[in-house]
Amino acid sequence: VHRRDPSTESETLAECFRFLNLTSRSFSAVIQELNHELLVPITLFYLVLRGLDTIEDDMHIPLDKKIPLLRNFHNTMDIDGWQFHESKEKDRELLEKFDVVITELKKIKKPYYDIIKDMTIKMGNGMADYAENSEMIKNGVQTIDEYELYCHYVAGLVGEGLTRLFVSSELGNPKLAERPSLTESMGQFLQKTNIIRDLHEDWQDGRRWYPKEIWSKHVDKWDDLFDPKHREQAINCISEMVLDALKHTEECLFYMAGMREQSVFNFVAIPQGMAIATLELLFRNPDVLERNVKITKGDACQIMVESTQNLFTICEVFRRYIRRIHAKNDPRDPNYLNISVRCAKIEQFIETLYPRQ
Numbered sequence: 345v346h347r348r349d350p351s352t353e354s355e356t357l358a359e360c361f362r363f364l365n366l367t368s369r370s371f372s373a374v375i376q377e378l379n380h381e382l383l384v385p386i387t388l389f390y391l392v393l394r395g396l397d398t399i400e401d402d403m404h405i406p407l408d409k410k411i412p413l414l415r416n417f418h419n420t421m422d423i424d425g426w427q428f429h430e431s432k433e434k435d436r437e438l439l440e441k442f443d444v445v446i447t448e449l450k451k452i453k454k455p456y457y458d459i460i461k462d463m464t465i466k467m468g469n470g471m472a473d474y475a476e477n478s479e480m481i482k483n484g485v486q487t488i489d490e491y492e493l494y495c496h497y498v499a500g501l502v503g504e505g506l507t508r509l510f511v512s513s514e515l516g517n518p519k520l521a522e523r524p525s526l527t528e529s530m531g532q533f534l535q536k537t538n539i540i541r542d543l544h545e546d547w548q549d550g551r552r553w554y555p556k557e558i559w560s561k562h563v564d565k566w567d568d569l570f571d572p573k574h575r576e577q578a579i580n581c582i583s584e585m586v587l588d589a590l591k592h593t594e595e596c597l598f599y600m601a602g603m604r605e606q607s608v609f610n611f612v613a614i615p616q617g618m619a620i621a622t623l624e625l626l627f628r629n630p631d632v633l634e635r636n637v638k639i640t641k642g643d644a645c646q647i648m649v650e651s652t653q654n655l656f657t658i659c660e661v662f663r664r665y666i667r668r669i670h671a672k673n674d675p676r677d678p679n680y681l682n683i684s685v686r687c688a689k690i691e692q693f694i695e696t697l698y699p700r701q
């Protein structure tokens with residue numbers, strides 16, 4: 345069943361894999377272990393969305409240029425030879441040589457290509473809506489509903505596209521396509537974890553994804569979160585964000601129960617395992633307010649091993665980190681009770697899946 349075969353790879357495809365390794369910390373390894381049928385389509389799906397996200401993230405591109413780039417990216421991905429040389433982002437080399445991605449996209453099966461294109465239309469327009477709103481109308485995301493709609497555009501849609509690819513290739517249970525809320529939860533859980541973790545980095549870049557509905561309960565002004573005088577309140581704000589992310593865990597475990605093929609299981613489970621471990625690390629951690637915190641290499645390796653087995657072992661990963669969050673919960677936190685109940689419910693849910701002797 346193995347996977348990449350460099351001897352038959354075209355030069356442009358080899359270049360695509362080089363970009364995958366260059367631009368992705370978390371996904372490059374799991375993507376390259378994917379079943380042969382989906383290896384190239386998902387690599388290209390990743391690179392198209394990474395290209396789109398590089399434009400979204402680039403604060404040096406003026407809005408009147410950025411918006412049409414985002415909205416038209418699904419057409420751009422058809423234009424032979426298209427390259428973009430005006431980005432200052434870390435991943436700009438991908439855009440500077442994007443023609444190799446376009447060349448390879450034309451070679452994949454039509455159903456896979458159509459799914460990628462459809463998701464690119466929806467994500468590009470969603471990102472553009474938010475870029476327009478946050479710069480011109482108001483300051484950042486207001487409500488939890490708006491926050492979740494953004495997470496839908498940048499991650500829920502990725503999940504939808506991936507699920508359609510799994511089902512279309514017959515590597516995923518067709519029933520998954522009938523349960524869109526499970527897929528949505530998979531994306532929401534990853535994206536919320538990313539947003540909670542990137543708090544300081546995004547603040548420095550002048551972006552704000554924490555919804556006002558949550559942070560305003562803890563501080564009066566957004567910038568106060570980063571003022572050491574308000575450390576306690578800021579930590580409680582992060583707690584509430586973690587609590588909100590934890591509402592997706594049961595549906596994520598349910599989704600993973602629907603996997604039918606080992607390489608696809610690993611591909612979906614590893615990022616989820618990393619996410620729950622990251623949430624535990626962020627929970628009540630003042631470092632989040634100063635820098636980008638990351639789980640250790642050792643923890644990452646252990647999660648990698650445990651997540652690449654079966655539903656039981658990924659449940660054990662979740663159980664372990666939920667217990668640690670539960671144990672770290674602080675009675676002085678205004679959400680102490682809510683967090684405690686949420687953790688107990690998740691522990692109970694896992695317990696009913698796999699009763700302990």
Ligand code: PS7
Nearest residue numbers: 389390393394397498499502503506530531534535538612
């Ligand atoms: C196609 C594998 C498995 C049902 C580039 C995987 C940014 C967290 O913002 O790079 O740079 O800090 O750390 C991935 C659901 C998406 C959601 C989304 C495409 C899971 C562009 C991943 C990845 C659905 C928008 C990477 C959501 O974080 O972000 C493929 C099932 C890209 C998944 C962005 C974020 C992903 C993300 P940043 P990171």
Ligand code: MN
Nearest residue numbers: 397398400401
């Ligand atoms: Mn982005």
Ligand code: MN
Nearest residue numbers: 397398400401
């Ligand atoms: Mn990004």
Ligand code: MN
Nearest residue numbers: 428429430440
């Ligand atoms: Mn250039």
Ligand code: MN
Nearest residue numbers: 538539542546
């Ligand atoms: Mn981020």
Ligand code: MN
Nearest residue numbers: 538542545636
């Ligand atoms: Mn980041």
